[in-house]
Amino acid sequence: MQQSISSLAELLDNAGTTWRVYDMGRRIQKIDKSTFIQIENNQIPYPFPLQQHAFLAIQFWNSQESHTPYIWFLKMPLDEQSKLIQASRNHFASMVMEALGNQLTGNDEAQSELDNNPYVFTPNANKLAAFNAIIKNELKQSASAYYEHVELYFSGKLGFDDWQHLGLQGIADFAIRLTEPNQQNLIDAFGKLPQPVVQSLAATLEHSNISVILTEALYNEFEKALKNQDSENIINYLRMMSNTTALGILQRAVADIMADKKALNLDIVLTLTGRCWHVLESHLVALMEYLATEQSQDIFSGIFADLVAIPSLRPHMLAMIRMQDRSEQLSRAIGKLFQQ
Structure with missing residues (x-):
């Protein structure tokens, strides 16, 4: 193995592994190899930054040894343009080489030595359950032991009040396996589900690339929540729709909430910026106007910094700084960004 490794992709390739990369930040989504290599080479910014970091899951295995994957959960720092700080990446790569050499698989004891380093993080329980469900589904492995009970629950045969024994992993497995009859x-269960089940669905379904038919049903529930000014369920159904293939329906939901200023609050804004950033372009000014008028400068500054770091939104956020026809409140809030 060569002594100098220029990237994690090269490290994984030279070790003879099969590997995949996922973003674990705003939601779980696969990053294809060519994109990841461009990110590592600083040819493009990281597409999904969160808190000035790239939250990554790198899954790898050696097919000659076993199909059981190893996983690194990495939190890699980004610069002000959301590009990978290569010195940190190089530091982690050198730690891997020191601990494992070119044998990245088959040495569990050496792998455990990598658990204590500044780049490793542990996803929360919801994301771990969703990630495990996604991985098992992609590798065509069986779902967890909790899945069948959850599948039976959503069929209605157990009664929807009997939810206390549902496992979070089973709900995540169900959310990823929404072929018929599950979908x-x-x-059919919407409107009958207890609130704890709705919340668990929101935390797992937001990582599933759902169909048009399911999105339409979720939009109907979202509209009921909006009409009732039910902030909790507005958030839940926005989250459930956020990874849909039917972007037009999601855009309609975002437009509905932005048009209803009485329903808008900080928790909903954080859901929009955290989960629905990819359909926010036409609403950015109205969103920042709301924050400048109704929220503190610290909150305005934090959300501005979050959105301007996202490559797809950065030009629009920077254009807002130069915009002439903005409100006095927005002008004042933007001005204070440069005083901090």
């Missing part, structure tokens, strides 16, 4: 059973 129709879920649609």
